[in-house]
Amino acid sequence: MPAERLLPTPEAEDLLALVREIARDELRPRAAAAEEAEEFPREMFTLLGKSGLLGLPYAERWGGSDLPYEVYLQALEEIAAAWMTVGVGLSVHTMSCYALAHYGTDEQRSRWLPDMLGGSLLGAYALSETQAGSDAAALSTRARRDGDDYVVNGTKAWITHAGAADFYTTMVRTSDDGGHGISCLLVDGSTPGLSAAARERKMGLTGSPTAQMIFDNARVPVSRLVGAEGDGLKIALSSLSSGRLGIAACAVGLAQAALDEAVAYAKGRTQFGKPIIEFQGLEFLLADMAATVESARATYLDAARRRDRGLDFQRQSSIAKLVATDGAMQVTTDAVQVLGGAGYTRDFPVERYMREAKVPQIFEGTNQIQRMVIARALKAS
Template sequence: MPADRLLPDTDAEDLLKLVREIAREELAPDAAKHEEAGQFPREQFRLLGRSGLLGLPYAERWGGADLSYEVYLQVVEEIAAAWMSVGVGLSVHTMSCWALAQHGTDEQRDRFLPDMLGGDLLGAYALSETHAGSDAAALSTRARRDGAEYTVSGTKAWITHGGEADFYTTMVRTSDDGPRGISCLLVDAATPGLTAAPPERKMGLTGSTTAQVVFDGARVPADRLIGAEGDGLRFALDALNSGRLGIAACAVGLAQAALDEAVAYAKQRSQFDRAIVDFQGVEFLLADMAAAVESARATYLEAARRRDRGLPFVRQASIAKLVATDAAMKVTTDAVQVLGGAGYTRDFPVERFMREAKVTQIFEGTNQIQRVVIARQLKRS
C-alpha cells in the first residue's frame, strides 16, 4: 500500500503504521487458506477488537477512539487490501453499532457498546429480506409488543455474519404504517427462536459468512428497542450512507492489492528478453489501473471529510461507492489480464480479488440504486 497518505496528525500516522503491521503479519498470511476453506475469521475480529480497531469512529466513553471518518476509512482500506472479508466485516460491524451509538439511551450504550466496540460482541446488520432488498421499506418481518417483550417473526436475507454474529441490529415492522411502521431492535444472537440458515454458496468473499436469519416467535426484551417505534427506517438509511463509505474504502483496498500484485508480476515476468512491464500495452493497463485506484480513493476521502465537517454527504457517499466499486471490478479484471494465464489460476491471488470485487457493486445498495440516489439528490439541490 502507498505510504504517502495525507493524514490529519501524527497520531493518525502511528495508527496507520500499526494497522499495516497487523495487516501484513496477522491478516494477509491467513487470507488465502481461510477463503479457500470458507472459514470465518472470528479470531481475526477479536484481534482487531483487542487492538482498538472495532470502534474507531465512536466515543471514547464506550471504548471507541473518537476518530474522524477520514482516518477510520483509511484503516478499513488497509485491512481490506490484506484480507477483503475482514475489511468488509469491519465495515459491517461498524454499521451495526451505528443505531445504538447514535440513538440509544445512555443506559443501553453503557450496557452494550463496550463489548461491541471491544471485540467481544461481533455485529450483523439485518435489514434486507428476500422481497425487500433495494426496496427496504417493503420489509415484512413483524415485531408485536407483548408486555415487556416483542415477539418477532420473519426472515432476513443476505445477512453478513449471519449465524456468526453475537448481535443483530434488526429492522422490524411494528405497524402497517408503511415506512413509518419500521422500528429497530438490538437482538441477541442467543435469543430462543432465532436461527441462521445454512450459509449462501458465494463466488467470492467465501470467508465472510452470508446467511438468512430466521425469527420464529423470537421474544426480544422491549428495552432493546433503539429510539422510538417508527424510527427504524430512518436509522437504517442513515447508517447505510456511512456504510457505503466503508464499502468504497474496502473496494479501493482490494483494487490497490490487485494493482500491487500486477505491478510486481509485470516486473519479474520476462518475454522476448524484456520484462513485460516495459511493453506499452502493459504499461498503459497499469497506468489506467493506478489512475482508477487513486481517483476512487480521493472520492471516498472527500466524502468522508464532508461527513466529518457535518456537511451533507449522501450524494457524495453514493458517488464514492459507485466510483470505487466500479473501479475495483475493472482493476481486478485488468490485473488478471496482466498476469495472463497465471492470473486465471488459484496459484495467484488476482482471480480471488476479481471474484471478491463483484459483490461490492451489489451490496450496501446496488450501483444502479446509487445512480438513483445521486440523481434524486441532484434534483433536490
C-alpha cells in the same frame, strides 16, 4: 507497496502503522487458505478489538477512539487490501454499531457499546429480506408487542456474519404504516427462536458467512428497542450512508492489492528479452489501473471529510460507493489480464480479488440504486 497517505495528525500516522503491521503479519498470510476452506476468521475480529480497531469512529466514552471518519476509512482500506473478508466484516460491524451509538439511550450505550467496540461482541446488520432489498420500506418481518417483549417473526436475507454474530441490528415492522411503521431492535444472537439458515454458496468472500436469519416467535425485550417505534427506516438509511463509505474504502483496498500484484508480476515477468512492464500496452493498462485506484480513494476521502465536518454527504457517499466498487471490478479484471494465464489460476491471488470485487457493486445498495440516489439529489438541488 502501501499507498502514500496524507493523514491529519501524527497519532493517525501511528495508528495506520499499527494497522499495516497487523495486515502484514496476521491477516495477509492467512487469507488465501481461509477463503479456500471457507473458514470464518472470528479470531481476527477479537484481535482487531484488542488492538482498538473496532471502534475507531465512535466516542471514547463508550470505548471507541473518537477518530475522524477520514482516518477510520483509510485504516479499513489497509485491512481490506490484506483480507477482504475481514475488511468487509469490520465495515459491517461498524455499521451494526451505528444505530446504538447514534440513536440509543445513554443507558443502552453504557450497557452494550463497550463490549461491541472492544471486540467481545461481533455485530450483524439485518435489514434486507427476499422481497425487500432495494425497497427497504417493504420489509415484512414483524414485531408484535407482548408485555415487556416484542415477539418477532419473519426472515432476514443476505446477512453478513449470519450465525456467527453476537448481536443483530434488526429492522422490523411494528405497524402497517408503510416506511413509518419500521423500528430498530438490537437482537441478542442467542435469542431463543432466532436461527441461521444454511450458508449461501457465494462466488467470493467465501470466508464470510452469509445466510438468512429466521425469527420464529423470538422474544426480544422492549429494552432493546433503539430509538422510538417508527424510527427504523430513518436509522437504517442513515446507517447506510456511512456504511457505503466503508464499502468504498474496502473496494479501494481490494483494487490497490490487485494493482500491487499486477505491477510486481509485470516487473518480474520477462518476454522478448525484457520485463513486460516495459511494453507500452502493459504500461498504459497499469497506468489506467493506478488512476482508477487513486481517483476512487480521493472520492471516498472527500465524502468522509464532509461527514467529519457535519455537512450533508449522502450524494457524495453514493458517488464514492459507485465509483470505488465499479473501479475495483475493472482493476481486478485488468490485473488478471496482466498476469495472463497465471492470473486465471489460484496460484496467484488476483483471481480471488476479481471474484471478491463483484459483490461490493451489489450490497449496501446496488450501484443502480446509487445512481438513483445521485440523480434525485441533483434534481433536488
